[in-house]
Amino acid sequence: MTTEDLGRDDASPVLEVEHLSVSYGTTQAVKDVGFEIRRGEIFGLLGPNGAGKTSTLGAIEGLTSFTSGSIRVGGLDVRKHGAQTRAMLGVQLQATSFQPQLTVIQIIELFAGLYGVDASPQALHEQLTVIGLAGEAKKAFKQLSGGQQQRLSLSIALLHDPLLLVLDEPTTGLDPQSRRHLWSRIEKRREDGGSILLTTHSMEEAQAVCNRVAIIDDGWVLATGEPQQLIERYKDDPLVRAAARGAVTLEDVFIGLTGGALRD
């Protein structure tokens, strides 16, 4: 069985997170977090700033070491099979971060090489055409606009047809056109059977796009479920009602559960 075959079983979850805890010194950023993502599902991890979202993603991606719990990608333990599990993930970090001197084509060649993907001129041209950057192939990354950088970043994350696409606040700083383009690509990915884990501050978008969400705050998962289920479950909660201005939305549930105080 090759790495590509791993986790392709439709019935098994593509990601299993159990009792995950992450600490930085004496600060516990993630506390006993657990959730799983199934094939063809968009899962949203929602929380205010400093809630533990990025730390949770970091542990899944292998960037952050965790103190306890377990994470399995495609059935493989990320601690024991780091390189194999990373090969099954397509990641877009919070900030699009490639070497600024490299051109678009050089960046794609680099990541195609790292993932063992076809980097023939024809394949690269197709990639660039899909993301509308065929005319920018020889431009340095630093010369691209924010939207173009984001499109390239997402394209790199999808380059190797990953089992799970992980997006950390992918719409931050994007104009409405770029944001819509991004969501349409994410939804297309789901239609093709891909699984996606994302964090976002846009409750409206999460409610519209995510199959299931987990609301996290102060390191704890406060609630998990389909957006509509959560609305039904909490619509009579006094704090949620207080936050609502009309019909209860996912944002009202979010504010009701995490509080209205400003975060850093």
Next chain:
Amino acid sequence: MTALLRADFHVLRKNRRSLIMSILLPYLILVSTNSVQSEQSFGGALFEIGLALTYGVASTSIMGYPLALARDRENGVLQRLRVTPATTKEIMGSRLAVQMVANLVIALAVLSLGASIHHLHLSIVQYLLVLLASMVGGAMFLAIGQTLVALIKTADTVNSAARLVYIGLTLLGVFGASGALGHSWQVASSWSPVGTLMTLFASVLHVGAWNTHDSETLLAIVGYIAVFTGIGVTQFKWDAR
């Protein structure tokens, strides 16, 4: 690893201005010492070439490499690579390998310039030995650069600290070796990173004159490489936060 090396070479090629700057300082040393009077006071053409080579390799390894790495760390470039199947050893190994090639290019350019300016006819063996010494010296200064970027998180502070270390090593190398600061400083200078490499260059340029002191010097350089690499690798933080 091949993909990483290719990308790092692309970056090196695009940063050729800094590579040229690394050759400029040694070139100035070679030109400014190219007179009978200077040659006598600086210990001869071979010593001056050794001096120029040392500062050329040291400047790019201590000031250029750590700053570039610190900037990439701050911008999240390293984190982006870490979420791929590439191991941290491969990511760092590629950076170091490309920097070693840059050192080799600088050494070859400075050696050719030095031989031309001082009208020396170096044998192939001398060329090869000097290039080998450049690699060893480059590894030592790279290890120092790696330690700087490991112990200091922000790129701005790495930049300032690297300049201080470079100037400190330069002053110790030049003024200490001259004896102007007294015997203790002269001894300290001869065993400093700059001093040991200058000794090594002088030794390999005088083929056939290798002695016990040269062996001890080489051992000291290997010691510097081991110690600074140990600190630089074990203490390195991949995330600037």
